[in-house]
Amino acid sequence: MKASMLGKLEQLSKRLLELDELLARSDTANNMDHYRKLTRERAEIEPVVRSFTDYQQAANDEAAAQAMLTDADMRDFAQEEINAARARMETLSAELQKLLLPKDPNDERNIYLEIRAGTGGDESALFAGDLLRMYLRYAERQRWQTEIMSESPSELGGYKEVIVRIAGQGVYSRLKFESGGHRVQRVPETEAQGRIHTSACTVAVMPEVDEIGDINLRPDEIRIDVFRASGAGGQHVNKTESAVRITHLPTGIVAECQDGRSQHQNKDKAMRVLIARIRDQQVGEQQAKEAATRKSLIGSGDRSERIRTYNFPQGRMTDHRINLTLYKLDFIMAGDLDEITNALIAEHQAEQLAALGE
Helix, strand or coil: CCHHHHHHHHHHHHHHHHHHHHHCCHHHHCCHHHHHHHHHHHHHHHHHHHHHHHHHHHHHHHHHHHHHCCCCCCHHHHHHHHHHHHHHHHHHHHHHHHHCCCCCCCCCCCEEEEEEECCCHHHHHHHHHHHHHHHHHHHHHCCCEEEEEEEEECCCCCEEEEEEEEECCCHHHHHHHHCEEEEEEECCCCCCCCCCEEEEEEEEEEECCCCHHHCCCCHHHEEEEEECCCCCCHHHHHHCCCEEEEEECCCCEEEEECCCCCHHHHHHHHHHHHHHHHHHHHHHHHHHHHHHHCCCCCCCCCCCCEEEEEECCCCEEEECCCCEEECCHHHHHCCCCHHHHHHHHHHHHHHHHHHHHC
16 A cells, blocks of 8 residues: 555544544534534545554454464465455455545535426426436435425426435435436337337436525625416415526526425525526536546536436436446336446546546
8 A cells, every 4th residue: 555545544544533522522512513514524534444444454464464474383374364364455455545536525415406308398398207206216215305496397297397406415426427418218108100209308416505605696696586376386376476586697597486385485495496506507617627638437417418318118228428238227217226326436436546547
């Protein structure tokens, strides 16, 4: 193991002890924001230190076995122990390399997941509904919390656009590679002659900003419009001007919400989505600059980029970024996404390791 890597691991071990001491103090427990920040840092460090402790134990086991080599009766046993210890050290060293890769600061954040129907008319809107159910079922498997922030239903039961907030541990880290164009190939229910149609939806995964104040919005930069809500919701939703549309004038980014029962509730939801969209645009611009230097294998996350095809007649899902094809479409649409997300994360880590070696 390189001296620089060893030094960093020793620093993290000391920091973990410091965090445990800080978290045990009463003044820390009384400051919830500070407590959450420290807890989040500890959750990031603890797996690294645990693997480093295992590595150190394996190194100690090797040293103890080396000492036994001088005993002729123990030599064969000692050599076996040395080989086993070195194999563990090699595995743990590779694992620690991955754990020490630069962390995405958004990985532990909650997200806003936006699905928009694209080309394909009604069939695209129906597929948007299918994608929403897929993500909601995946969230349920992960024991994450979900909340529909805004929806624009289509007449046939799908969505022209829908935004869902997903909250839980590591949500962004698992779903951040879902941004992009999702293409579906299947026979629509309205197709009388059984022809396969191709339509598409776009997905955007936006990390939630901790506080609205994290994005500096001046009052003169936003316009807030209130209007009477339309669509489902009963008499109340149609009789009051509770729907809210907020426009960020410098960028033209718009967010609106009409699902809540009060104007205040809708304004709060719309503002949270607006902030996430502004941050998403800022991050996208930064990634575009970085991509000019190095193109990621996983892709930029641009919504116009086709990332995946769902072929229903063949029961096939293909992720075009990593050439992954799985013939388990029914399971995937039922929320079984771990094999896909794990493959995308592994590919991203491999690229990061390759970049460090250049």
